[in-house]
Amino acid sequence: MFDPTRFTSDRARRIDASGIRRVFDLAATLKDPINLSIGQPDFDVPDTVKEAAIRAVRKGINRYTLTQGVRELHERITRQLDEELPEWGTAVRSGEQSILVTSGVSGGLVLAMLACVGPGDEVLIPDPYFVMYKHLVTLAGATPVYIDTYPDFQLTADRIESQITPRTKMLLFNSPSNPTGVVSPPAVCADVARLCSERNILLLTDEIYDEFCYEKTPRHGKPRCPTPATAGLDMLLMRGFSKTYGMTGWRLGYAVGPKPIVEQMTKLQQYSFVCAPSMVQVAGVGAMDLDMSPYVEAYRQKRDTVVSRLTGSFDLTTPGGAFYAFPKVPERLGVTATKFVERAVQEHGLLIIPGSVFSSRDTHFRISYACDNKMLNRGLDALLKLARI
Ligand code: PLP
Numbered sequence: 001m002f003d004p005t006r007f008t009s010d011r012a013r014r015i016d017a018s019g020i021r022r023v024f025d026l027a028a029t030l031k032d033p034i035n036l037s038i039g040q041p042d043f044d045v046p047d048t049v050k051e052a053a054i055r056a057v058r059k060g061i062n063r064y065t066l067t068q069g070v071r072e073l074h075e076r077i078t079r080q081l082d083e084e085l086p087e088w089g090t091a092v093r094s095g096e097q098s099i100l101v102t103s104g105v106s107g108g109l110v111l112a113m114l115a116c117v118g119p120g121d122e123v124l125i126p127d128p129y130f131v132m133y134k135h136l137v138t139l140a141g142a143t144p145v146y147i148d149t150y151p152d153f154q155l156t157a158d159r160i161e162s163q164i165t166p167r168t169k170m171l172l173f174n175s176p177s178n179p180t181g182v183v184s185p186p187a188v189c190a191d192v193a194r195l196c197s198e199r200n201i202l203l204l205t206d207e208i209y210d211e212f213c214y215e216k217t218p219r220h221g222k223p224r225c226p227t228p229a230t231a232g233l234d235m236l237l238m239r240g241f242s243k244t245y246g247m248t249g250w251r252l253g254y255a256v257g258p259k260p261i262v263e264q265m266t267k268l269q270q271y272s273f274v275c276a277p278s279m280v281q282v283a284g285v286g287a288m289d290l291d292m293s294p295y296v297e298a299y300r301q302k303r304d305t306v307v308s309r310l311t312g313s314f315d316l317t318t319p320g321g322a323f324y325a326f327p328k329v330p331e332r333l334g335v336t337a338t339k340f341v342e343r344a345v346q347e348h349g350l351l352i353i354p355g356s357v358f359s360s361r362d363t364h365f366r367i368s369y370a371c372d373n374k375m376l377n378r379g380l381d382a383l384l385k386l387a388r389i
Pocket of ligand 1: 130178206240241248
């Protein structure tokens with residue numbers, strides 16, 4: 001008899017997606033949920049970007065592009081690097097570093113894992129982590145090694161150092177962080193870059209939330225999000241368009257790094273994703289000229305609302321970026337985060353995500369404040385009620 005499960009690989013079956021699926025299954029049963037679980041902005045793609053994509057489609061930019069991405073986008077990314085990370089811009093021009101346009105940062109992460117790590121390699125991941133990290137490392141056949149960052153969620157050089165072994169090959173660094181929203185200050189970024197360089201570890205810096213940073217520091221004439229990339233070139237830098245321009249469904253990102261690494265990623269892209277969507281690449285060029293600061297300012301205010309309303313009732317590390325907060329379930333309630341989230345859903349129709357989805361601990365929960373203020377305040381009201389029980 002035909003048994004479809006016989007045809008699925010151990011590799012696929014080993015991935016357990018049950019945690020997040022349970023939240024979405026619960027969501028499907030609710031009529032008017034207060035949804036603070038969403039990992040994408042609540043604003044739409046700016047009109048000029050939509051129009052640029054439509055124009056590109058009408059002009060016939062509908063075919064495969066070069067695997068590495070269209071020339072105009074490479075030039076625009078290089079200009080961006082010139083402006084904020086001049087050594088990177090120079091290294092791209094000299095050919096020491098290369099750019100690969102990817103299908104979202106997710107696409108870049110898949111390629112980086114497949115190109116760089118495999119059986120016997122260890123990849124350092126902060127705990128809590130962006131869920132995809134753990135699974136991509138496993139998919140590539142390597143071993144995830146977690147670095148506990150509780151209670152302040154800073155991935156410091158000290159914390160990293162104690163987990164390095166002769167097998168450590170890569171470190172995944174993510175600031176501003178999903179799920180905690182924590183931003184690494186410049187000194188931490190520099191220390192981490194130095195440590196990785198000294199210990200011969202490839203640092204992958206996932207900067208998808210770089211625009212949503214409320215703790216920017218001046219760099220080359222403008223406030224910018226701190227990054228380890230100011231401390232050297234021996235790393236892979238990934239940035240995306242999904243969050244900054246509200247275009248999560250359009251699938252665009254890029255990776256910049258040492259040429260031999262990016263070459264391997266490009267080869268793998270050629271035989272998998274082929275290229276990022278052609279019209280989206282063209283629209284992405286103009287998107288990079290837009291000033292998104294009013295959107296970021298609106299999110300900063302939402303962040304302030306979350307912090308001011310929850311402080312006192314929940315232990316909460318002030319998130320410096322992204323659009324998440326990661327409060328701790330009050331210990332006196334005597335429940336796990338999973339239980340707390342079940343109560344939130346059942347008693348208030350409030351959707352939040354238990355920390356166990358992103359962590360070995362089940363003590364905190366993630367809220368996303370990427371929603372309108374009315375929904376956010378309803379959600380915060382519900383959380384305050386739950387904390388009072
Ligand atoms: N990295 C982090 C930390 C994220 O939170 C996300 C999305 O939630 C991604 C990467 C993937 O983004 P995309 O593939 O849409 O660029």
